[in-house]
Amino acid sequence: MIHLRGNDNDDDCHTRHVSSSDNVRRLYHSTPRREIVPLVALGTVIFIGRYSWKALNRMDTEWEDYLWELKQYERARVNAAADATVTIGVDLGTFYLKLSRMNKNKPELIETSQGDRYRFNGILPQDNDEVVMGTPALDKFYYEPIDTTIQDDTTNTKINSKVVLPYKELQGESHNDAIALVQKVFVPAVAEAMERIVSDAGDSNKDDEKKNLRTVLALPPIFYNKHGDKLFRNNYHDDSHHTITVPEPVAAIWGAQALNLIPTPKSKEENTSSSTLVMDIGGLASTISLVREDKVVWSVTLDGIGGESLVQQLVERILVETEDETMGKDVMSLTLIESNARSSVLELVNKTQSKVHIPFLYMGRKPNNPHLDTTISRTVLEQAVQDNWNTAIVPKLMDDNVLSSSLPTPTNATSLFTSAVAKVLEESNEMPSNIERILLVGGGSKHRMFEEACKDSISALMGPSDSLNKIVLPETSVRAELTALGASSLLPNFDYDYEKGLEMV
Template sequence: MARIIGIDFGTTNSVISTIDNGKPVVIPNSSGDTLTPSAVAFQKNGDVLIGRTAKNQAVINSERTFLSIKRHMGADFRARLDGVSYSSQMIAAMIMRRLKQDAEKYLGETVEHAVITVPAYFSDAQRQAVKDAGKLSGLNVLRIINEPTAAALSYGIRSEGSELIAVFDLGGGTYDISILEVCDGVVEVKATSGNNHLGGDDFDSVLIEYIAKDFQRKNNIDLTKDRMALQKLREDAEKAKIMLSEASEISISIPFITADNTGPKHLDITINREVFEKLVAPLLEKLIAPAKQALEDAGLMPEQIDRVLLVGGSTRIPAVQQAIEQFMGKPVSKSVNPVECVATGAAIQAGILAGEIKDLILVDITPMTLGIETEGNRFIPIIKRNTSIPCSDFKTFTTISDNQRVVEVHILQGESDRASANISLGKFQLSGVRQAPRGEPRIEVTFSIDANGIVSVAAVDLDTNHSQAITIKEMNRPTDSQLETQGLFIERKLG
């Protein structure tokens, strides 16, 4: 098989990797950096900037610059620029295409295949969107793999014996906790939980709010109402957060951040680590509930975990490490690079698929329960969360009205008993049901989840053998022909 790359598509930064002589290697981008900012900027002359150059000009081009697009994957996101409507998939695809080009330049060969990572707690719609972005970038996405699982693979390739591992993955936009067992070349995921709306961006936002309020108190100007000033503040707040992981106190100085009728205004503020940790305390508390859930689902107590791995740049924050160590009752391990291990794990999975790595096996799980809606807003589970994938299961249902000829199947993902409280993945209708009194027909609904965690559903009337089947596609997912058209557009746009 041709070369397969591993892509850690991150909220803040993305990383690419490959297998070289049986070992994972991180590939530098064209600037020689291993981290490529997940940023896309559209210039008025039609050029598209990606990565560091896009992020660097965000202050002066904030309305045409897209950061943290990963947080919009699977959502109804649209940005209209210069007469073109861009979806989150299209913007993400531009980042992935640049990663593909950087890999080809480094390797000196064409790259056609990839393994791409996603947060473990991503929904089916979000996974589909990432896979679509990969296709739009010109890549054949062989596998979608969960980020904590990729990190465990990166650790497991060097591990001997048997260990229970907790992987805490706190990136720029998402948080996952996975419990895994590594034993004699088998990496088995036991349970996972998480929060798709918790990450480094939220730590930045807390700091931005604090600084903006201080500035408003001193100058009676709200910086959050000024797009350019806010972008300047966002960049310096991110830098301050990173610096506070090393220094106990930092100063932020932004001259000419804004102006009023009295003249230009300068921002100067000093923040110490103690203040920062008080500000982010509510975010630190949000780390614990998913960790408790994952351990409970795995049937384990914190003291039974042998090793705690940290993944994602936000785990470098000392307060994050302290919160995790306090909950787990043991020090965190620093045996893997928190920023690169997800990408190297993706490369290891690529190596397994290509047959280059033969002594490692991965057993992953589905992160959320899948089922259908029934009468009275009830949610009936068919595949429970933390079931090993690929998998398939079914349940038999019946009609609710006499002589009912059509049955609507509403597919949901979540943990609530109430259908309306869960994530709707899609609907389809099974027609041609045998006319009979209600409760008599037998409708078998089968759910299947592939190795990428993507769902297919089939329904069949067991009396007439009429059937209907779909692979779940959220309402806003493009068709195959639309994907082809958008992919050609991106290829022309980026070259």
């Protein structure tokens, strides 16, 4: 009996041991292979993909850096292609046309045969289907008062309809008419420039006649916005690369870099991250553009805001002072008044007032005193210009959505440019603090009212300290030439695309 009970206990112990072992096996049971393999494979893919993605990004970055360094090397190298090519830079401005060329690896302006640095780009058609250009056309150009009884949105002066200004016509012409108009201005100017180059070289460089000719045409952004590829890419920018079109703000930056006024970016990152605001004050319009990576990010054009505004208002003032309504209808009198007004405005660049003397203006009207003598104050003239803007130009700019809607309606030159710059920053989603520099260019910027307005507008948006550190003010004699100089600095082995920027060919 004892033995039997002992066996029973042994069986119970064995049963408990087996049960305990089963419990242990369930607690430490291994995951089946069919479940482990997919997890290992997924982890491997994630691991390899992560590092492959990093490697690809690194390769892309290194490749971009390589291309950037190669581009800078090519820009600095005067190679065989440059020696065999004559590059003429053309700045088709709103009122004047400027030409330049590379001379000993440095851009220089090409003067006319009369020694003028700028060419009036107006065209005076003749009865024999020929045209008069340059100084002879400017001598026939004048502003005439319009009928004040006609209510419209124009200014109180208008351009003589006999002289055609490309800037005015290109904004409304069809594509075919615009092509013909540009040809009339562009082709003769380049031909004259080439003659000047060969003439200046003399016997020392007769080979210039055999070199390939390439022209780089700098255009206001509004021209490209109006006509786009239809005009400029298809007709002036072909695969032969004999003619290349670039935006004026981009060419102005190149010109400033060529003259060491602003530094050339040293890396791809610096070129990508830095933005330049170009304020171009022309004759008939001013353009505010944000440029990054040699491309115009956004641009606004203030039509009717330029250096010619001063000439127009002085013409109006002289006409009022004559107290003779027939003056405004006499072509000879208007031409004489316009010529003297232009000279007086130029004198006011460095003086606070100017004496206007127009000999024989009253010939046949006042035999005893045929001359006009008067004095104009710079402050008075500037105020007259701003008053005209407030009544005739600013409302149209507001209607055209050119100015910032978040700021009050401008009342003077400073608030006008502040609103225009704010509009560019808003549309390009750029913070004022991110702008590396502000470049002031254009012939109209030599006048005090424009320079001060530009500086004050930048100070209002960025603060006095930043504005002083960032704004670049070239010499007044250089501001009108930077765009043309920059256009000729583009080497023959480079092309330009409005969407991609600089490209090597």
